[in-house]
Amino acid sequence: MEEGLGLKFWGTRGSMAAPFSSHMVYGGNTSSVSVQWPEGMAVFDGGTGILALGQHLEEAAARGQWDQTRKLHIFVSHVHLDHIMGLPLFPPLFWKAADMEFFGPGEGENSFRQRLGKVIGPPCWPISLEQVSAKIQWHDTRDGDVWNLPGEVKVRVMGSRHPDGTVIYRLDQKGSSVVYGLDCEPGEESGRMWEKYRRFAGNCGLLIFDAPYDEKEYCHFKGFGHGFWQQGLDMAVQCGAKKLCISHHDWKRTDEQLGEMEREAAKEAENRGVSLAFAREGMELTV
Numbered sequence: 507m508e509e510g511l512g513l514k515f516w517g518t519r520g521s522m523a524a525p526f527s528s529h530m531v532y533g534g535n536t537s538s539v540s541v542q543w544p545e546g547m548a549v550f551d552g553g554t555g556i557l558a559l560g561q562h563l564e565e566a567a568a569r570g571q572w573d574q575t576r577k578l579h580i581f582v583s584h585v586h587l588d589h590i591m592g593l594p595l596f597p598p599l600f601w602k603a604a605d606m607e608f609f610g611p612g613e614g615e616n617s618f619r620q621r622l623g624k625v626i627g628p629p630c631w632p633i634s635l636e637q638v639s640a641k642i643q644w645h646d647t648r649d650g651d652v653w654n655l656p657g658e659v660k661v662r663v664m665g666s667r668h669p670d671g672t673v674i675y676r677l678d679q680k681g682s683s684v685v686y687g688l689d690c691e692p693g694e695e696s697g698r699m700w701e702k703y704r705r706f707a708g709n710c711g712l713l714i715f716d717a718p719y720d721e722k723e724y725c726h727f728k729g730f731g732h733g734f735w736q737q738g739l740d741m742a743v744q745c746g747a748k749k750l751c752i753s754h755h756d757w758k759r760t761d762e763q764l765g766e767m768e769r770e771a772a773k774e775a776e777n778r779g780v781s782l783a784f785a786r787e788g789m790e791l792t793v
C-alpha cells in the first residue's frame with residue numbers, strides 16, 4: 507500500500523437510500539467511508555453503503571487477502587437511519603473471528619449502544635446486537651474526545667449542529683488527515699459553530715463536507731442540520747483544506763442534476779484555488 511490514507515466512498519446519498527437508475531453515477535447508497543492505513547481500518551458511518559464494504563472484505567478474506575481477526579473501528583456520527591441502515595447485515599458482524607470497536611454518541615441517559623439497539627433488534631429487526639458473532643467493544647463519543655488507534659492514528663470528535671446528538675470526526679495519521687463532516691450545519695460564518703468547525707478542520711488533507719443543498723435552496727432547509735456546497739468552499743478556503751469532497755447528496759437529485767451542480771461548484775472552486783469533487787459511490791482517494 508502506498509504512503510498515506512487510502513479512502514473509499516461506499517455510499518454518498520443523504521437521508522434515504524435512492525437506488526434509482528437515474529442515480530447510479532453518484533450512487534444510491536447512504537453514507538459510509540472507509541479509511542485504511544498499513545496497521546488498520548476505520549469506517550465512518552454504517553449507511554447502506556457499508557454492505558458493499560463488508561462484501562468486499564468477505565471476498566478478500568476468502569482469497570486470503572484480509573485477516574478476519576484484524577480489528578475494525580466503526581465510527582458512527584449519529585443514529586439517524588441513513589447512517590446506520592447497513593449495519594444490521596454488515597457481514598463482519600457475523601464472523602466468529604471478527605474483532606470490532608464501535609464508537610458513537612450517546613445522549614442523556616442512553617449510551618450509543620442502547621440507542622442503536624432500539625433500531626437493530628426486535629421489533630424493528632429480527633436480530634439484536636447481542637446475537638451477532640463478532641466480538642464488539644462499545645464506546646460513547648463526546649465533543650473533545652481523542653481516540654488512539656494502532657499505527658499512530660488519532661481520531662478526534664466534535665459535537666455537531668444537527669438534530670438528535672450528532673458528532674463529526676477527524677482522523678490524523680503521520681501528517682495525513684481527513685475530516686468526516688456528516689451531518690453538520692455550520693451556520694453563519696460569524697457564528698461560534700463555524701469557528702469551532704474551522705479550527706477542528708484546520709489544515710486537513712481532505713474535508714468531507716455535508717451539503718445536500720446549494721445556496722438558493724438552503725433558505726427552505728435552515729435548521730435541518732445540513733449545509734450547502736458554497737459553504738463547503740468557504741470552509742475549505744478558511745480552514746486550509748487541501749481537498750474538498752461534497753457528500754450527503756439529496757436523495758431526489760439525479761446524476762444529471764448533480765453533474766450540473768458539480769460543474770458549477772468546480773468552476774467556483776478553481777477560481778478560489780480549491781480542489782473539489784462531489785463524492786461518488788466507489789470513489790477512491792489517497793490522502
Ligand SMILES: [Zn+2]
Pocket residue numbers: 520521586588589689754
Ligand atoms: Zn444523514
Ligand SMILES: [Zn+2]
Pocket residue numbers: 584586668689731
Ligand atoms: Zn442526520
